[in-house]
Amino acid sequence: MDKHAARRAVGSAFLGAALLVGAAAPVLAQAGAVVPLPASMQAAAQQYLPGVVGQPVPAFTIDPGLASLSAGSRSYKLVSGPNAGTTETHTIAKVPGDASGTRWRYSVGDRVVFLQEVRGTSLNIVTEQDTDQGVTTQYSPPEPLLIAGMNAGDSKKMTLKVNVYDLSDPSDLEHQGSLDVTLTYVGAYQVTVPAGTYDAALLTWKFDGKIGPATVEDTQARFVAPGIGMVAGAEKRDVAAFMIYNDNTKVGRVLAQQP
Secondary structure: HHHHHHHHHHHOOOOOOOOOOOOOOOOEOOOOOOOOOOOOHHHHHHHOOOOOOEEEOOOOOOOOOHHHOOEEEEEEEEOOOOOOEEEEEEEEEEEEOOOOOEEEEEEEOEEEEEEEEEEEEOEEEEEEEOOOOOOOEEEEEEEEEEEEOOOOEEEEEEEEEEEEEEOOOEEEEEEEEEEEEEEEEEEEEEEEEEEEEEEEEEEEEEEEEOOEEEEEEEEEEEEEEEEEEEEEEEEOOOOHHHHHHOOEEEEEEOOOOOO
């Protein structure tokens, strides 16, 4: 079996991108807006995050500090997908040698995401490493996770250049392409998970593009709570396999205990 066939055969966990299908109804961007969860998202939320998403609450303004990054580990319980009922560990560490304190290494199983915080402005994914798929994915400009100043109803759009390299040989460019990414702040909702009940912002990412042999069309989301970070998500099991091989396996995860 060649290395590409082997990569098709195996999936792995993926950090924090939640998959909720459907577009949000447009609302006037404002702090304090109360936005009912769009009907097109309700069924997906129940399928991947059963009993998690509750009533809308007044929305708050986004700040990169919502990620609450600090060295340590967090436990998430899988509530849907092939491994439902199991618990996984997400580990956050500072990047060695980074004097600025703004670069972080976020690892989940076989996958490592390198984050860059621009304080007061944004939090972004710069690079992803997937040892299961044997690839490193680089985004230029970095993929936005949080953009300061966004209120419910706001959207930001950008185009990312994506290069996928062989993990064992960084000079081996295996796939490349581009993604149009639209980040939308849908609204804020009461979210109940094993760790507790939180008021959390629902952020969605709409992806359209082509990477190597795969056409990428997807909508992802995260529920992010102040002082906690991500509290729930339903996501691709393996984002590298999805982008390159259209592996659409999905999982739902919730915060298992207060960090």
